[in-house]
Amino acid sequence: MTILHEDERLIAVDKPAGRLVIPGRGADEKTLRIEVEEHLGSKAFVVHRLDREASGLVLFAKDAATHRKLCAAFETRKIHKRYRAIVLGRVVKNGVVDSPIRTFGSGRMGVGGTGKPSRTLYRVLDPLSDSTLLEATPETGRRHQIRVHLYSIGHPILGDLIYGDPRPVGGAPRLMLHAFDLRFELDGRRYELRCEPPTNFESPRT
Numbered sequence: 001m002t003i004l005h006e007d008e009r010l011i012a013v014d015k016p017a018g019r020l021v022i023p024g025r026g027a028d029e030k031t032l033r034i035e036v037e038e039h040l041g042s043k044a045f046v047v048h049r050l051d052r053e054a055s056g057l058v059l060f061a062k063d064a065a066t067h068r069k070l071c072a073a074f075e076t077r078k079i080h081k082r083y084r085a086i087v088l089g090r091v092v093k094n095g096v097v098d099s100p101i102r103t104f105g106s107g108r109m110g111v112g113g114t115g116k117p118s119r120t121l122y123r124v125l126d127p128l129s130d131s132t133l134l135e136a137t138p139e140t141g142r143r144h145q146i147r148v149h150l151y152s153i154g155h156p157i158l159g160d161l162i163y164g165d166p167r168p169v170g171g172a173p174r175l176m177l178h179a180f181d182l183r184f185e186l187d188g189r190r191y192e193l194r195c196e197p198p199t200n201f202e203s204p205r206t
Contacts, residue, residue, distance in 0.1 A: 001035045004057060005193050009066045009186070011036060011044070012193045017055040017174045017200070022046055036060050048074055051144065053161070056083070056179025057195035069186060074141060079184040083136040083146060084125075084197055086176035087155035088169055091132040094123045097149035101142040108162060109144045111152045118142045120149040131158060131170065135180070146177060174200060 002014040013036060015021065020031045036044040044060040045067035061067035073079045102115030119139040126133040132155070136146045147163050150156060156164030159172030168175075178201050181194040 001032070001039065003039075004195055005191075009063065010047075010059060010061050010070070011040070012057055012059050012182070012195075014195050015050055015055055015058045015179075016198070017053055020052050021049045021058055024052065032058060033060070047071060048141075050179055051147075051175070051177070053159070053175035054177040054179065055174075055198060055201065057182055057193055058179070059182060059193070066186070070184075073184055073186075077139060079182060081138060081182055082180045083138070084176075084178045084180050084201070085122075085134045085136050085146060085150065086128075086158045086172075086202070087132050087134055087150050088158060088164065089130065089132065089155050090127055091122070091124050091134060091155055092127070094121075095153075096121050097153055099149065099152055101145060101148055103143075109142070109148045111148060116140075116142060118145055118149065120146055122150070147175075176201060 004014055005012040015032055022031055022033050033044050033046055047059045047061055047067060047070045050056060050058055061070055098119045099111035100113060100115035101109050101118040102112040104110045121137040123135045124132060125135050138145050147157055147160055151163035156169045158170040158176040159174045160169045161167050178197045179195060183192050
């Protein structure tokens with residue numbers, strides 16, 4: 001386990017792609033939370049989650065009071081998240097997707113008029129030969145939001161096994177979605193936490 005930051009109230013760690021943060025349905029494996037608790041020797045409070053297939057920064061609180069404050073900050077959009085995503089096709093300009101997202105069954109999400117309001121900003125970082133490295137900033141926290149929104153505009157994330165066709169998108173060996181940084185304030189202290197992408201985060205189509 002790679003620890004990115006630790007102090008008396010919280011701990012931030014780097015989650016590898018393919019790792020569960022908390023137990024999933026039918027899963028029988030050691031989760032990231034268990035590993036954090038073994039490191040702390042006490043309970044770790046999950047503040048937010050990442051999709052199993054994604055990698056990057058995950059934040060845990062060390063006590064219930066800090067957990068409540070951080071969860072409230074997420075709910076009121078006072079914690080700013082940025083991701084790196086490599087998508088299929090050439091994206092030529094920055095943009096925003098504000099389509100509502102709803103559940104379509106079997107855990108699959110999609111855009112739809114009856115869904116919950118959702119908003120994702122994206123910025124072009126590097127146009128590759130037939131894919132694009134983007135910075136994605138979700139302003140809401142819907143399940144699979146970035147994946148669904150980018151797929152809805154014709155640019156599914158490479159390696160996605162749910163959104164896009166054929167799958168895995170672009171033949172990538174993993175989902176090319178990485179939680180890059182978190183920025184927030186907690187009781188007057190400013191946090192700017194960052195997690196650089198791993199070596200397996202790259203486009204196979206460059």
